[in-house]
Amino acid sequence: MALTRSPRWFAKGVADLANSPWPPTLRGRVWLASPRLISSPEPPTFGSSFGVLSKRAAAASSSSMAVSLRWSPGPRSLWDEPLAISVHGLAPAQPVTLRASFRDEKGELFQASARYQADAGGQLDLARAPALGGSYSGVEPMGLFWSMKPAKPYWRLVKRDVQTPFLVELEVYDGHDPQPTKVMAQVVHERGFLGPGVKRIPVREGSVRATLFLPPGSGPFPGIIDIFGAGGGLLEYRASLLAGHGFAVLALAYYAFEDLPKDMKELHLEYFEEAVQYLKNHSQVKGPGVGLLGFSKGGDLCLSMASHLKDITATVTLNGSMANVGSVLHYKGMTIPPLGSDPKRIKMTKDGFADIVDALNNPLEEPNRRSLIPVEKAESCFLFLVGLDDHNWKSEFYANEAAKLLQAHGKKKPKIICYPATGHYIEPPYFPVCPVSFHALVGTLVIWGGEVSAHSMAQIDAWKQLRAFFHKHLGKD
Numbered sequence: 001m002a003l004t005r006s007p008r009w010f011a012k013g014v015a016d017l018a019n020s021p022w023p024p025t026l027r028g029r030v031w032l033a034s035p036r037l038i039s040s041p042e043p044p045t046f047g048s049s050f051g052v053l054s055k056r057a058a059a060a061s062s063s064s065m066a067v068s069l070r071w072s073p074g075p076r077s078l079w080d081e082p083l084a085i086s087v088h089g090l091a092p093a094q095p096v097t098l099r100a101s102f103r104d105e106k107g108e109l110f111q112a113s114a115r116y117q118a119d120a121g122g123q124l125d126l127a128r129a130p131a132l133g134g135s136y137s138g139v140e141p142m143g144l145f146w147s148m149k150p151a152k153p154y155w156r157l158v159k160r161d162v163q164t165p166f167l168v169e170l171e172v173y174d175g176h177d178p179q180p181t182k183v184m185a186q187v188v189h190e191r192g193f194l195g196p197g198v199k200r201i202p203v204r205e206g207s208v209r210a211t212l213f214l215p216p217g218s219g220p221f222p223g224i225i226d227i228f229g230a231g232g233g234l235l236e237y238r239a240s241l242l243a244g245h246g247f248a249v250l251a252l253a254y255y256a257f258e259d260l261p262k263d264m265k266e267l268h269l270e271y272f273e274e275a276v277q278y279l280k281n282h283s284q285v286k287g288p289g290v291g292l293l294g295f296s297k298g299g300d301l302c303l304s305m306a307s308h309l310k311d312i313t314a315t316v317t318l319n320g321s322m323a324n325v326g327s328v329l330h331y332k333g334m335t336i337p338p339l340g341s342d343p344k345r346i347k348m349t350k351d352g353f354a355d356i357v358d359a360l361n362n363p364l365e366e367p368n369r370r371s372l373i374p375v376e377k378a379e380s381c382f383l384f385l386v387g388l389d390d391h392n393w394k395s396e397f398y399a400n401e402a403a404k405l406l407q408a409h410g411k412k413k414p415k416i417i418c419y420p421a422t423g424h425y426i427e428p429p430y431f432p433v434c435p436v437s438f439h440a441l442v443g444t445l446v447i448w449g450g451e452v453s454a455h456s457m458a459q460i461d462a463w464k465q466l467r468a469f470f471h472k473h474l475g476k477d
């Protein structure tokens with residue numbers, strides 16, 4: 001049974017942060033270095049893994065031993081890369097508290113902290129030492145990242161400009177005091193979204209509004225179209241990270257962006273067909289077909305593309321639907337209406353958030369069947385990634401029903417991977433879990449589901465699975 005974290009957990013989390021043990025002066029702002037830097041003549045280079053001492057911290061840390069914080073790959077890495085984090089120069093068995101924090105492009109703070117104890121040699125390796133409490137516990141080498149929470153309630157991590165990194169600060173405090181003050185070391189690490197040599201190419205071809213990401217080298221590379229869900233605009237971060245793994249990825253906008261429709265009430269598959277042809281015909285994209293990656297509403301758009309369009313070889317959905325949802329879909333004179341819903345089936349949680357998981361009608365019952373996506377017409381192979389605690393809609397049911405439809409028509413059995421205690425927003429690895437936020441289509445705060453630790457592990461596995469699936473079916477670069 002999936003453990004769902006009620007938003008109370010989230011609300012408590014926010015309260016915790018409000019009473020955060022971190023003195024305001026140290027919250028997400030102080031740049032410190034190991035005492036070694038105090039004596040070093042040259043100022044730290046920006047990209048180095050050291051920062052600049054604040055007066056208070058200098059006083060606090062000058063009395064501490066030469067404690068150093070190391071992580072690799074340093075001083076910069078990609079957001080989806082695991083880090084090896086260790087602390088050196090502590091006293092044997094010294095209790096310490098580690099804290100990670102950064103601010104997103106809207107200036108909103110994300111942070112996590114955990115208590116540890118150095119080993120007999122005064123070392124602390126997060127790959128071996130268990131966290132004794134805080135934002136997470138146990139041996140969690142990347143716990144400081146995936147357990148981060150926003151200081152602002154109901155806020156999701158969204159990387160809007162993939163050309164700039166997030167600057168993550170990691171601090172080591174002496175002791176387990178709820179209000180630690182003695183900073184012993186600090187490093188700033190660049191967590192980027194554009195890998196070395198990955199090219200970012202805005203695409204304004206015909207009516208296509210997108211951004212193409214090409215891996216380093218001349219290719220040709222297997223091509224993927226990446227489509228987000230309801231919300232509009234153009235989110236590039238999943239595409240840019242995926243391009244770092246050898247794929248040519250087209251992040252595709254489809255409404256509320258430049259001269260595209262302002263809303264998603266009416267969508268035309270011809271627009272998506274144009275995007276497929278653009279990518280397929282690109283000189284650095286390997287044919288014969290392309291891959292599709294769709295999240296949420298982007299998932300049902302990918303199924304419609306695979307069902308009606310040519311040259312779709314491999315399709316992956318992240319908590320997608322197998323019925324057309326949220327918009328009327330047109331294609332060559334055909335009109336597929338959106339699946340209906342009944343607001344009366346929207347439940348309210350104890351914390352006053354909407355739970356819309358039951359709001360949509362059953363697509364297998366009449367007259368809803370007219371919204372079904374005819375996946376049986378697809379030539380593509382499919383991977384359905386499902387969060388079993390998805391509260392946006394019934395992702396597991398949709399994946400199983402789509403599988404039945406495909407097999408009933410003699411098509412290959414799709415691969416379905418279900419993740420327990422995992423909610424709707426399956427993002428790339430190490431994205432903080434968002435249990436509650438504003439739903440662009442429903443127009444209110446909704447619960448998305450997901451227990452932080454399980455959901456975080458699911459994000460790591462889902463990322464591996466979709467990359468392997470695309471490499472298998474689209475070929476390696």
Ligand SMILES: CCCCCCCCCCCCCCCC(=O)SCCNC(=O)CCNC(=O)[C@H](O)C(C)(C)COP(=O)(O)OP(=O)(O)OC[C@H]1O[C@@H](n2cnc3c(N)ncnc32)[C@H](O)[C@@H]1OP(=O)(O)O
Binds near residue numbers: 156229296326
């Ligand atoms: C009542 C009748 C019901 C009828 C019965 C219903 C049944 C219903 C059944 C289910 C039907 C589902 C069908 C679609 C299923 C999906 O698709 S679920 C959604 C999946 N979401 C995604 O894929 C992400 C897509 N993109 C986005 O979320 C948006 O583009 C962004 C990135 C949040 C906003 O980007 P933007 O265009 O720059 O917009 P922006 O002006 O910054 O923000 C607009 C609002 O978004 C929110 N927002 C913006 N940034 C953030 C952030 N980082 N964190 C949190 N919120 C943010 C804020 O609320 C903001 O409003 P304000 O506070 O400014 O007033």
